[in-house]
Amino acid sequence: xxxxxxxxxxxxxxxxxxxxxxxxxxxxxxxxxxxxxxxxxxxxxxxxxxxxxxxxxxxxxxxxxxxxxxxxxxxxxxxxxxxxxxxxxxxxxxxxxxxxxxxxxxxxxxxxxxxxxxxxxxxxxxxxxxxxxxxxxxxxxxxxxxxxxxxxxxxxxxxxxxxxxxxxxxxxxxxxxxxxxxxxxxxxxxxxxxxxxxxxxxxxxxxxxxxxxxxxxxxxxxxxxxxxxxxxxxxxxxxxxxxxxxxxxxxxxxxxxxxxxxxxxxxxxxxxxxxxxxxxxxxxxxxxxxxxxxxxxxxxxxxxxxxxxxxxxxxxxxxxxxxxxxxxxxxxxxxxxxxxxxxxxxxxxx
Numbered sequence: 001x002x003x004x005x006x007x008x009x010x011x012x013x014x015x016x017x018x019x020x021x022x023x024x025x026x027x028x029x030x031x032x033x034x035x036x037x038x039x040x041x042x043x044x045x046x047x048x049x050x051x052x053x054x055x056x057x058x059x060x061x062x063x064x065x066x067x068x069x070x071x072x073x074x075x076x077x078x079x080x081x082x083x084x085x086x087x088x089x090x091x092x093x094x095x096x097x098x099x100x101x102x103x104x105x106x107x108x109x110x111x112x113x114x115x116x117x118x119x120x121x122x123x124x125x126x127x128x129x130x131x132x133x134x135x136x137x138x139x140x141x142x143x144x145x146x147x148x149x150x151x152x153x154x155x156x157x158x159x160x161x162x163x164x165x166x167x168x169x170x171x172x173x174x175x176x177x178x179x180x181x182x183x184x185x186x187x188x189x190x191x192x193x194x195x196x197x198x199x200x201x202x203x204x205x206x207x208x209x210x211x212x213x214x215x216x217x218x219x220x221x222x223x224x225x226x227x228x229x230x231x232x233x234x235x236x237x238x239x240x241x242x243x244x245x246x247x248x249x250x251x252x253x254x255x256x257x258x259x260x261x262x263x264x265x266x267x268x269x270x271x272x273x274x275x276x277x278x279x280x281x282x283x284x285x286x287x288x289x290x291x292x293x294x295x296x297x298x299x300x301x302x303x304x305x306x307x308x309x310x311x312x313x314x315x316x317x318x319x320x321x322x323x324x325x326x327x328x329x330x331x332x333x334x335x336x337x338x339x340x341x342x343x344x345x346x347x348x349x350x
Contacts, residue, residue, distance in 0.1 A: 019247020052198025069207025086113035105293030116334025152300025159277035196282025
């Protein structure tokens with residue numbers, strides 16, 4: 001029981017860290033274009049992150065992404081020590097990337113950690129005679145990993161098209177007047193993006209908590225109302241959305257700087273195009289039930305907007321560093337979780 005409670009607390013801490021880690025995504029452009037002060041911007045984003053809970057529960061009617069995350073590891077291999085090791089690895093990588101101001105992906109950190117710990121646990125259980133890959137659902141992880149490339153590409157394409165459309169539609173409007181309009185519209189677009197962030201990112205932690213409750217029931221006889229991963233008590237969803245909103249309110253300014261100005265300089269018009277493109281990409285992945293990185297999505301959208309101006313407007317050196325960090329996230333967090341499980345996991349009992 002102690003291990004289960006520890007996992008739930010750690011998962012909610014991870015959700016909080018995710019909130020301040022990813023606060024930058026939805027507010028970077030409204031802060032860098034001075035539409036809102038940083039403090040007002042985080043309150044704005046936090047409010048819409050929380051609104052996402054009611055949209056998922058009462059409008060969409062399900063938490064599809066949570067389901068996908070919890071199924072990354074085959075049910076028979078899900079244990080509390082595996083989940084514990086995965087979360088510790090994910091928190092460590094998230095804090096390290098936040099410290100260095102790198103917008104990495106919380107979702108891929110979590111998936112990598114979960115899978116890495118399950119692989120190591122299987123290797124140990126089989127006396128080091130197996131690769132351990134039989135414990136994970138390869139097709140689920142591959143699908144999630146493919147969106148490391150696809151999500152920013154989709155965001156980039158939509159934002160480029162939107163920017164071209166907006167520039168064409170408003171070419172005869174007085175530039176000062178247009179700027180005022182787009183500053184107001186940025187409030188709408190960043191709100192839409194924050195809803196997408198809440199829908200996507202809160203559900204990842206919900207999937208992990210659901211897996212932990214399921215493991216506690218099947219292996220330790222602890223019944224907290226979840227007898228299959230598909231079931232999810234309301235308190236899980238509510239607490240995850242609350243924590244991500246509180247995390248967003250605490251803000252992550254190091255990453256705001258990278259997202260808001262280091263990739264490319266963003267005007268209010270471009271901010272609207274980037275955030276709307278990011279939001280549309282996140283809504284698409286919600287329909288597909290694929291957890292993606294809101295960081296990758298908005299980065300791709302900002303790059304798309306900059307590239308329309310001219311390709312040299314994008315600081316490709318910064319972009320290249322981001323890309324390397326993204327690609328490393330799943331393998332690094334998987335190795336980290338495997339090491340944590342190897343050192344601590346074998347002696348843990350639920």
